[in-house]
Amino acid sequence: MKSIFPLPLLICLVLFPFYTAKAQDFKSVMTSAEYVFNENKIPCLTEAQRDAIKTETQNNIEALKRQNKLAFNESNNRGSHPLFIWPIQQAAGFDYNNTWSISGYVDHNSAYPNQLTDYNCGTRTYDSANGYNHQGVDMYLWPFSWKQMDDNQTEIIAAAPGQIIAKGDGEFDRSCNFNNNVWNAVYVQHNDGSIAWYGHMKNGSVTTKNVGDMVDTGEVIGIVGSSGNSTGPHLHFEIYTNSSYTQLIDPFMGDCNDMNATSWWQSQIPYNDSGISAVLTHDNAPDIFPPCPTTETPNTSDNFSTDDTIYFAAYFKDQVAGDIIHFSIIKPDNSFLYDWDLTVETTASSWYYYWYFSDMYDQIGEWKWQATYAGETVTHSFNISTLSMEEETIESTRIYPNPATHNVAIKTGKTLESATIYDVRGKIIKSVYFNENSIYNLDISNISKGMYFLTVVSIENEQESFKLIKD
Ligand SMILES: [Zn+2]
Secondary structure (H helix, E strand, O other): OOOOOOHHHOOOOOOOOOEEEOOOOOOOOOEEEEOOOOOOOOOOOOHHHHHHHHHHHHHHHHHHHHOOOOOOOOOOOOOOOOOEOOOEEEOOOOOOOOOEEEEEOOOOOOOOOOOOOOOOOOOOOOEOOOOOEOOOEEEEEOOOHHHHHHOOOEEEEOOOOEEEEEEEOOOOOEOOOOOOOOOOEEEEEOOOOOEEEEEOEOOOOOOOOOOOOEEOOOOEEEEEOEOOOOOOOEEEEEEEOOOOOOOEEOOOOOOOOOOOOOOOEOOOOOOOOOEEEEEEEEOOOOEOOOOOOOOOEOOEOOEEEOOOOEEEEEEEEEEOOOOEEEEEEEOOOOOEEEEEEEEOOOOEEEEEEEEEEOOOOOOOEEEEEEEEEOOEEEEEEEEEEOOOOOOOOOOOOEEEOOOEOOEEEEEOOOOEEEEEEEEOOOOEEEEEEOOOOOOOEEEOOOOOOEEEEEEEEEOOOOEEEEEEEEO
16 A cells, blocks of 8 residues: 655655756755555455355356356367456546556465565565465556546456456445455456456446446456555456366466466566656645545646746656666757756656756746656646736736637736737747727737737736637
8 A cells, every 4th residue: 555654754865966967957856755555465355255256256157057148168168268458548538658557466475474476486466474365466556546546547448358257336445454345346257267357446437237248358347446455546356267266377477477387468568567657747746645545636737837836747667776767858949957867776666756946937838848768758748838827917807719710809907018929939929019099909810820828918017828729
């Protein structure tokens, strides 16, 4: 789970020396911390719960068989095992680069406690003193896991085609610890008789399809939640060769997996699947560790004024000590505000960094905040205008229509001195000076389609800026 300790007790680095700013000297400290999921290593299922699931799925399979509705007769319809796609995905309309990381693989060492062997002979798994050895793959949401769950940002999808042989919904989904609650889940049997368990789903998100219905690969069957024994939103994905449950499967092929000889993935991800989770701008420090299960407050914003403080944050998965992350803050004219390398100090499945700067935004328009890591570059665009859009510095001034095609009118109770249109790079496109007889109207028919900023100045030198779309 996420740490129950306040942020300062986590690994919290405030360091200058290990990065080099090429553009000019840094005027910000760095804040960074690890996000540790399921820190107390609580089991996803009790043995009693696991037995109940086995009984329920076996009873349903018998019932389907009697009704002649069992799609894959286990005794004579054996094909080769399925090849899975990744069982969670970001829903349409969201723009994180990646929404999850792995906290625990299957534990192949039957001894306990703290006798850990994952498929790759490492220790990215867990067990407990009561004899529990983790039997699935745990994929937790990162960053802003509860926010993601509230927003239905990460969907659980069928990793392979099959028949729903059991499902459960309606259970509490904001668990923070071991509570012996039942999880919301879907159980799917594949054409070789193997069975996949998808657990901890969000309450009310479980597919409306019924037991006996078929699902296709990639079909959404739920939303990642925290029902059952869970410390935060994650998917527990557990696989068996058949409904007798004689053989657990670890879908990852590796030297220390003696459950199955081949990978069950279409494309097995690397053991350390390093990548960029998100690159975001914030108008306040992101609130990442509120007490469980409080939804995080990301404080994200993409629209700022030149006098704002902007927080530049980047979120990573499976960062490995010694790796280099490259960061850039790029101005509208493509010059750098800052451009620097950072050396990763700690291997971690999820980690974030942020810096904040003020009084240095000398161009208005579209800026970029960019990170390059593990062979990919993620660019986040944000806008800086001369004054905050929200500040009503000139009483009840507005522009219309917006978007506009030929003319844009400025409605104001003030006497205006000028109006200036800037492009997103901060270049002046058009300036108009008014006199006492002027109609506050700008002809924009000659400028090309796109986004601009319109800044109006009153004779008392008050200013107001608007985002203007030319259609
Ligand atoms: Zn689990």
